[in-house]
Amino acid sequence: MAGPRIACIGVIGKADNPLHISLFPPYTDSSIEFSFLLNSCLDIFEIRCKQTSVDQDLGLLHAIDERLAAYGWLTTTGVKLLIIVDSYGQEEASTGKQARGAVNALRDSDMKPAFCALQSAYIQLLQNPFYSPDDHVPVPGNKAASVSACQPISNQRFIADVKRIGETWAPGSSA
Template sequence: MAVCVSVIAKENYPLYIKTIPTENELKFHYTVHTCLDVVEEKVSSVSKSVNDLRELYLGLLYPTEDYKVYGYVTNTKVKFVIVVETSNTLLRDNEIRSMFRKLHNAYTDMLCNPFYTPGETIKSRSFDKLVLQMMVSEVQS
């Protein structure tokens, strides 16, 4: 199951971080922060090889003993990071991609809100609800 979902701004500061085990929230902040170097490395290597058409899904950024960290970058360089428990071998690459697509669509819908200023922390209830549904649906599956 996904234990942490985060949205990172172009300038590498967190816009949104949601964790399921709230007692380890600081640990997930560190995990997300440390994966940003890997994201930048993957984005720069992809942009050098392919000029205009690049894959938004970055795949597995790095595994730890307990978690696997996956990344996704939008065309505007906003980063999505999902941390998944390593013990959950049921999640396949296609399911992770689907989670990122849902997250990207929800982020796009949230940006269309005229009362949201881009670059501010995300406080949208509908965005938060969708993220919780994604995390809980992975638990129930």
């Protein structure tokens, strides 16, 4: 199916520490690039929190280029959900065709089902009695050292849910 597809889903802790990053084809070998892109979105979250009364759905954070666009969602606990969309989609990427104006054609409301599904998966993770969110929070003090020492989310059900959301989402669908 042609059209926009999710390239990356990131779950970022309230201390701006990465909790989970999933990459989707054809970007599965681009972890450093997408880590940088997700990190750059954190500044936009901070600016919007200072300037407005932030709603959960932040919509389009920024169009990275004519192909990739970042969308954001802020949970009530301060966890940031980020989705980077490839506006050309997988088939266009493999054939080299380019959809013109595809980033502009995607509405913020097209992302809401994916964010709601992602937030539901995260809530189910928090309800798991064997999951300890404290394992994923940096220790106060040396922020650089503590953020890198945080454990990413390793719960297989959560990872499978994120993968399903990323693989099945399409504009106008419910994730």
